[in-house]
Amino acid sequence: MSLFTNDKVSTGVLIGALLPIILVVAFLFYSATRCGSFMGCIEHFQLTGVLYKIVSVSLLPGAGLFFLWSKFNKLNQARGLLLVTLFYGIFVLILYMI
Secondary structure, X not given: OHHHHOOOXXXXXXXXXXXXXXXXXXXXXXXXXXXXXXXXXXXXXXXXXXXXXXXXXXXXXXXXXXXHHHHOOOHHHHHHHHHHHHHHHHHHHHHHXX
């Protein structure tokens, strides 16, 4: 699969951007069975102050992927992933301040 064999920054950015979003949406859909609806879950988690924690935990698999790519000398992919993770960290900080 060429997506994982090419050592490009854009590959790291793409995977780093999609992985946390997929994880958060999957968790919210799983939790929607208890909350009643998808938007109801988002509102509930935001009111209880848990939404920023959910988003920050979704960044952990990216950290594992960063170290894996570093070990296999895919440094450009690791750089792209690190760049997106920093942007997500700023987003989590903004969510925390709201």
